[in-house]
Amino acid sequence: MARILYSLCGDDTDNRFSPHCWKVVQALRHKGLDFEERAVGFTEIPALENGFSKTVPILRDGDRLIADSFAIALYLEQTYPDAPSLFAGEGGMGMARFVEAYSQSTLHPAITRIAVKNIHDMLAPVDQAYFRKSREPRLGATLEEIATGREAEIAAFAGKLAPLRTMLTHQPFIGGNTPLFADYIVFGALKWAFTTGNSGLLDANDPVLNWFERCELVTETS
């Protein structure tokens, strides 16, 4: 198959947890594009496609290679203009960057602190060593120290979704009546949390969960 998505996994290659890779999975499904997902561990990334990128997702589309989830979404929009739009106009493209900034400045630091020890434990041994060595200096603490704050982060997490929850009183998706890439940005963050041992992070009756399931359903049936 000509279209390959390189995506991060744990020791179990079926356990794909990267928020950025999930954004691209949803974007490809939204566009109705077939693809083969190749799960790789952290330490396999530098050798992929002759060292094309230090991070995944990487998309190979025939003879094209693209890295970075937002760049991939822009590429898909430009390359497949007749498939359902991921942005619905210039304004939607601009504002998707705001949604990305919200997700990465508000949700990602919290999920990192909630999930980092679980992520470590899910990885293959060679990736565990890399992960600890790279993450601990970045976070300024050992994985075990961060894990001691996990319950407090979990307690505060639902509050960080207030913008989405408030918006859902007006409309079913960030994109309006149908989901767009901006929805998949926040979807990716929650999928990351849910696939790393935090499936009960939100109350079962939280409207954010219904929105999450709608996002999944739309792309599964497209």
Place this chain on the structure above:
Amino acid sequence: MARILYSLCGDDTDNRFSPHCWKVVQALRHKGLDFEERAVGFTEIPALENGFSKTVPILRDGDRLIADSFAIALYLEQTYPDAPSLFAGEGGMGMARFVEAYSQSTLHPAITRIAVKNIHDMLAPVDQAYFRKSREPRLGATLEEIATGREAEIAAFAGKLAPLRTMLTHQPFIGGNTPLFADYIVFGALKWAFTTGNSGLLDANDPVLNWFERCELVTETS
């Protein structure tokens, strides 16, 4: 003049502070539409235009009356399609609701607690009495009690703008390369803070302040 914006003011009618009214001022300027702004106190609102709305902004456009800032923006977009767009497409319209939800769930409660006592003190005596009677039950505390938490709210405020600050590393406006109504939503929240005795709320070198000035400049020169 056929186009009238009813807008909230203090005892000094030049002191117009409502975030929602500022959104509409910016939207009208963005569209290049002339208007007369009529400043009213809280207690004058129920009698405006035969009791059309309990809140301002209210826009009279010839024989049309519209209340609610987002509804007014949608009306202007539909009625003046040849003037510069406020949304730049369906996606931008949907995502503007997300930006509104972010502003109202994250920034507004903080600015309320920072500014509520100042707002009270700025009002005409008759409006002061109304304001205290309506706000204290809603906030669950006296205005003076809320004011005791003001410094702590101010210290935490800049952090609540992290999504905007992060986005500004990618592009100059929430709308992308040019401002859209979504920019004016957050602009309105900050203008509310700045016009109610909190002009020093952000550090002088905060990129958010540069963005704020760019928003003002665009509409002043349009």
